[in-house]
Amino acid sequence: MTPALSTVLRRRFVVTGVVQGVGFRPFVWRLATSLGLAGLVGNDSAAVFVEVQGAAAAVDEFARRLAADAPPLAQVASVAWDELPVAPSDGFVIVPSRVADGARTAIPPDVAVCDDCVRELFDPADRRHRHPFVTCTNCGPRFTIIRALPYDRPATTMAGFPLCDRCATEYHDPADRRFHAQPLCCPDCGPTLRFTDGTSGPAAVVAARQAITAGQVVAVKGIGGYHLACDATSAEAVASLRARKARGGKPFAVMVRDLDAARALAEIDDDEAAVLTSPARPVVLLRRRPEACVADGVAPGSPWLGVLLPYTPVHHLLLEGGGTLVLTSANRSDEPICFTDDDEAQRLPALADAVLTHDRPIHVPCDDSVVRVVDGRELPIRRSRGYAPLPVELGASGPAVLAVGGELKNTFCLTDGARAYCSAHIGDMGTLETLQAFERSVAQLSGMRAAPVRLAADLHPSYLTRSWAERHAGDRPLDLVQHHHAHVASLLAEHGRLGEPVVGVAFDGTGFGIDGTIWGGEILTLGAGSHRFTRAAHLAPVPLPGGDVAVRNPRRMALSHLRAAGIGWDADLPCVAACGAAELRLLASQLESGAGCVPTTSMGRLFDAVASLLGVRHAVTYEGQAAIELEALAAAAPLAPALRMPGLDPGPLLAGLVDGLRAGVPVAGLALAFHAAVADAVAEVVERVAGPVRLAGLTGGVFQNVLLLRLTGQRLRERGFTVLTHRVVPPNDGGLALGQAAVSVLTALDEQRLIEEG
Numbered sequence: 202m203t204p205a206l207s208t209v210l211r212r213r214f215v216v217t218g219v220v221q222g223v224g225f226r227p228f229v230w231r232l233a234t235s236l237g238l239a240g241l242v243g244n245d246s247a248a249v250f251v252e253v254q255g256a257a258a259a260v261d262e263f264a265r266r267l268a269a270d271a272p273p274l275a276q277v278a279s280v281a282w283d284e285l286p287v288a289p290s291d292g293f294v295i296v297p298s299r300v301a302d303g304a305r306t307a308i309p310p311d312v313a314v315c316d317d318c319v320r321e322l323f324d325p326a327d328r329r330h331r332h333p334f335v336t337c338t339n340c341g342p343r344f345t346i347i348r349a350l351p352y353d354r355p356a357t358t359m360a361g362f363p364l365c366d367r368c369a370t371e372y373h374d375p376a377d378r379r380f381h382a383q384p385l386c387c388p389d390c391g392p393t394l395r396f397t398d399g400t401s402g403p404a405a406v407v408a409a410r411q412a413i414t415a416g417q418v419v420a421v422k423g424i425g426g427y428h429l430a431c432d433a434t435s436a437e438a439v440a441s442l443r444a445r446k447a448r449g450g451k452p453f454a455v456m457v458r459d460l461d462a463a464r465a466l467a468e469i470d471d472d473e474a475a476v477l478t479s480p481a482r483p484v485v486l487l488r489r490r491p492e493a494c495v496a497d498g499v500a501p502g503s504p505w506l507g508v509l510l511p512y513t514p515v516h517h518l519l520l521e522g523g524g525t526l527v528l529t530s531a532n533r534s535d536e537p538i539c540f541t542d543d544d545e546a547q548r549l550p551a552l553a554d555a556v557l558t559h560d561r562p563i564h565v566p567c568d569d570s571v572v573r574v575v576d577g578r579e580l581p582i583r584r585s586r587g588y589a590p591l592p593v594e595l596g597a598s599g600p601a602v603l604a605v606g607g608e609l610k611n612t613f614c615l616t617d618g619a620r621a622y623c624s625a626h627i628g629d630m631g632t633l634e635t636l637q638a639f640e641r642s643v644a645q646l647s648g649m650r651a652a653p654v655r656l657a658a659d660l661h662p663s664y665l666t667r668s669w670a671e672r673h674a675g676d677r678p679l680d681l682v683q684h685h686h687a688h689v690a691s692l693l694a695e696h697g698r699l700g701e702p703v704v705g706v707a708f709d710g711t712g713f714g715i716d717g718t719i720w721g722g723e724i725l726t727l728g729a730g731s732h733r734f735t736r737a738a739h740l741a742p743v744p745l746p747g748g749d750v751a752v753r754n755p756r757r758m759a760l761s762h763l764r765a766a767g768i769g770w771d772a773d774l775p776c777v778a779a780c781g782a783a784e785l786r787l788l789a790s791q792l793e794s795g796a797g798c799v800p801t802t803s804m805g806r807l808f809d810a811v812a813s814l815l816g817v818r819h820a821v822t823y824e825g826q827a828a829i830e831l832e833a834l835a836a837a838a839p840l841a842p843a844l845r846m847p848g849l850d851p852g853p854l855l856a857g858l859v860d861g862l863r864a865g866v867p868v869a870g871l872a873l874a875f876h877a878a879v880a881d882a883v884a885e886v887v888e889r890v891a892g893p894v895r896l897a898g899l900t901g902g903v904f905q906n907v908l909l910l911r912l913t914g915q916r917l918r919e920r921g922f923t924v925l926t927h928r929v930v931p932p933n934d935g936g937l938a939l940g941q942a943a944v945s946v947l948t949a950l951d952e953q954r955l956i957e958e959g
């Protein structure tokens with residue numbers, strides 16, 4: 202029955218957000234078809250466009266369900282519509298992609314292989330049985346294979362794999378789960394998996410599995426790069442892996458087959474289970490079970506274990522028979538992840554005994570993400586695969602800014618209109634390889650986005666990122682953003698609260714201060730606009746004797762803190778006992794003369810000092826090690842004596858800890874008392890400097906410490922503050938670029954306003 206002409210409408214919709222590569226067009230096709238509507242849907246480089254024509258009620262119903270029923274991986278940012286004249290129209294079609302100018306659509310992140318595809322993977326009757334590249338519209342690689350927008354197969358690294366007839370039929374059938382799934386393939390037309398010994402396809406997985414069981418370290422090409430895999434229960438294999446990576450004592454993550462296997466290794470609550478099995482499949486830091494069956498070398502001395510579940514078909518095949526694999530990025534510890542054929546030829550031979558590889562190129566590298574789960578929410582430690590490059594909405598549209606980030610855990614951030622696109626994890630700057638990875642990623646992201654007209658970098662004069670920005674700025678403005686200011690701005694930005702007055706607590710290891718000293722225990726107030734800050738309070742400064750040496754040796758920080766507090770270096774104190782006589786003499790003369798000593802207000806260094814004072818750790822092999830162990834000890838303590846740190850002066854607190862040690866109070870209780878005293882002190886000082894402001898934020902790497910985060914948040918909420926903590930970008934320097942970008946955009950908007958006001 203044809204509806205009366207008067208009730209027929211034609212309406213055009215433009216949908217923006219993460220709407221490409223997530224099954225949006227097939228969803229629109231099914232929705233329109235089920236409502237009996239005619240019209241078309243297509244991608245351009247900025248959006249999905251739709252035209253529907255039919256009965257008014259059906260068009261209204263379509264409009265209602267367009268955003269509400271969108272596919273699970275889609276993130277609709279906006280839907281705009283207008284009326285069109287009714288046109289002759291027959292059926293509903295998907296039209297070829299077209300390229301438009303202006304704003305660009307968001308690039309979707311890589312997504313774990315879905316349950317439907319895993320079922321096919323293990324179904325002997327399915328034509329993709331044991332096919333290592335099984336994927337559909339709802340899953341698979343995206344960000345790491347996209348070379349250009351709009352997202353269509355020819356613009357991906359699947360371009361070299363023409364569809365066979367059967368796959369083409371699925372691709373063109375709107376009722377099929379693989380309708381317009383760009384990475385779609387099968388054993389006849391897809392990439393080929395190969396193992397070092399010459400085997401290919403599913404047999405290559407079997408051979409790789411055997412090599413791992415035999416104790417070898419096997420490189421496995423994955424989504425965003427190569428992993429190194431070995432048997433997590435083999436002490437020799439783990440030790441060999443650790444030596445090749447030059448990794449120190451930093452824990453490795455492990456991969457197991459499923460949630461049940463993960464529960465045998467660690468305690469997992471419902472929230473943690475949800476994150477472990479989410480489409481992003483990050484490494485989740487979990488409380489390790491004492492009986493967990495992994496070699497000591499996997500996470501030496503750590504009460505936590507990083508666990509992740511399979512997210513590619515190859516992982517599922519490798520773990521089909523169970524087992525626990527160490528899975529870590531293939532690189533030496535100070536270099537970026539291997540991801541190219543060149544890397545495979547040049548860098549992998551020193552790292553792995555064998556390689557399980559394939560011929561689908563990886564366009565951009567992307568490490569695994571790492572999160573903790575706090576009170577049901579993710580606390581990102583590293584934001585990369587599964588999350589990058591989803592944008593953060595800044596709430597204000599400004600010029601395109603490239604913020605180059607910090608020096609360690611580098612990421613960068615590119616703004617386009619009101620959106621900030623944060624890169625995947627790049628790594629620690631300082632090697633040529635890292636700089637090259639940085640430049641390649643900048644070129645890739647800015648090639649798909651607006652060309653930056655303004656740059657932002659950290660104030661630190663010796664950060665390589667800052668000198669890179671200075672070299673590349675040309676005549677574009679370069680904003681140098683103070684480190685802790687950027688931390689606070691990143692927190693505001695991810696909460697959509699830029700421009701709101703806030704008291705920001707920025708605690709970390711090291712950041713260059715505007716007075717040339719090393720900051721890191723900062724309480725900053727940001728007024729309306731967020732692009733300026735006042736240093737309202739800070740930890741009392743102590744000398745950092747010998748820079749990096751003191752960072753690697755918490756015992757030296759302990760002695761510096763004791764001296765500043767007027768506490769004698771008595772041999773009964775663990776940190777004093779841990780130093781040799783020569784070291785004590787050297788340190789005494791260094792602190793006496795001030796030679797090679799820079800004043801620091803670093804909270805990270807205070808955590809180091811207390812860890813050594815309590816005998817927890819005197820020297821570290823990776824960043825944050827002492828603080829992590831101190832937190833673990835404190836978290837296990839039943840109760841704690843009350844200690845205080847009035848006005849952010851650690852002196853009285855250290856004296857209290859020394860008294861406690863001498864009175865035989867268990868160190869776990871003292872560790873907890875220390876955390877509580879810091880939380881109390883922060884709440885008091887924030888209250889004192891806040892004035893009428895009731896918004897507080899906790900940021901900086903020290904707030905990866907969940908115990909401190911919880912205690913401080915509680916104390917502030919008791920005083921009536923709304924407390925912001927990180928959920929989108931890491932509190933550590935991995936989140937710095939977002940804050941730099943936000944400050945730069947707001948600075949530019951402020952300059953514009955001043956010019957307009959004359």
Ligand code: ZN
Nearest residue numbers: 315318337340
């Ligand atoms: Zn799938």
Ligand code: ZN
Nearest residue numbers: 365368387390
């Ligand atoms: Zn095929």
Ligand code: FE
Nearest residue numbers: 709712902934
């Ligand atoms: Fe920092």
